[in-house]
Amino acid sequence: MSAPLLSARGLKLAFGGVKAADGIDLDVMPGEFLAIIGPNGAGKTTFINMTTGYLKPQGGRIEFAGEPILGLSPRAIVRRGIGRSFQLPQLFTEHTVIENAALALAAHAGIWSPFVPLLRPGYRAAAERLLDRFGIAHLTETRADALNEGARKLADIAMAVALEPRLLLMDEPTSGVAATEKMQVVETLVRVLRAEGVTAVFVEHDMEVVARFADRVAVWSQGRIAALGPPEQVLNDPAVLRDVIGIAGHA
């Protein structure tokens, strides 16, 4: 068996009395798609925040590709190859979609050139290609704050993918996306990530999406992992059905 790409051990973090992480142990294997499910407030986003350096756990350790990353800044962690997208998409709202994408590409290639245009032909073409792969090439000139939720999520993820991460953490990529476009959004996403060979962890409330696209499912509950395994096993576990899916289904 190959070594895990991401390995978390004993992560702990409490906010006042709330245990947002209460001993999280998790290995993410290279190439897999791991879904995180669980009720609101279970600590799913907190796990992503700790892994990306945004929050510092009070205990435990995290290794990425065999090296400890705890204590590194979000910037340093991004540069090591962990990308993330956000529960609430974090786009540059006053920039157009293509500028958002191009800025991500520029950030990856080296942003420190003050006098050549961002949208020079090379970057423009690369940004268009990127957006095209996500199926939003027709929106290049739209300002980011005018996008619908589906496109917003895809643009947000496209920006993370522009950095060519080895591991991508996605926080609820489909929340807020209209039911009619949800499956299409996920399909697009999965196609791109598989093609890139990106390992993905995604928080998801929609069990249909989880069942269809996840290789493994981790069930979060009150800062702990209550169950972990392939979707057909986890999603049929009576305890999970009762404690998690009953609630999460309505979230």
Next chain:
Amino acid sequence: MIAEGLIALVGAGVLLAVAIAVPWLKFVLTIALAKGIAVLGILLLLRAGQVSFGHAMFLATGAYTVAFLAPAMPEALLLIPLGGLFAGLLGLLVGLFVVRYRDIFFGMLNLAISMVLYSLLEKLYHLTKGTDGIRVARATYAGFDLPRETQEWLMFAIALGLAALFGTLVAAYLRSPMGRALAGIKTRETRLEFLGVSARRVLLFAYVASAVMGGIAGTLVALTTRHVTPLLGYWTSSGELVFIAILGGAGSAVGAFLGAVAFELVRVYAAASVADAWQMILGGVLLLVILFAPGGLWGILAGRLKVRA
């Protein structure tokens, strides 16, 4: 971009024509161009959503560089870049500290630091002659000691040339990855960090650039007025730069100069006709701009000419 350059070119032509037609306005326009260069710096920081209420400190740095060095080394063509250099160094020092803060804290820290510099200029009498200020020694230009009229024309030409240079550089910078990242600080600073980019470093570059431009502006003011006082670095002078930036409109580098020329002309004419009320007139104008033309004079002009800002 091309339309913007065209407007700038026409604007420069108009200024030149006015300076020829009304010779005494040459002085006013030179000062306006100098201030416009400083306002370019304010404009950069506005792009990041930050307002500095202390940028006159860089203007004063440039001006006092000229006043201190001119007796020993009167060459204007060296004094101008030296003023920019010293202001830039001060900008780096102050910038390393203030780019950690945002919004009201950023604005007030700039103000506070500029007040420290102001009181140094005022209190260190044996160096600065306090509030009396320093009379600037006569400068040479490429070694030539020119008659007064020629010197005035030359200063006007230098100011115009530097305005064009920095205007062009700023316009290019705002379109570059760094400039677009700078604008990203205003809307989504966290995303910048998650792109692996240090927002502080992005802001620091803009801050130092703004300090250099402030310093250059200060040298032009000193060489033109031939007299520097601590008032150049007082908080009202800083406020004036912000005022001009908003009046001119933050949408384009051209706006900085539109605002500065309008400001200086209103000041001169209003002060002559209604001596006590010109601040009131300026205040009224600013109010109207904020309420009815948030894009400033540039916004109005660009709207008329259908230029994409």
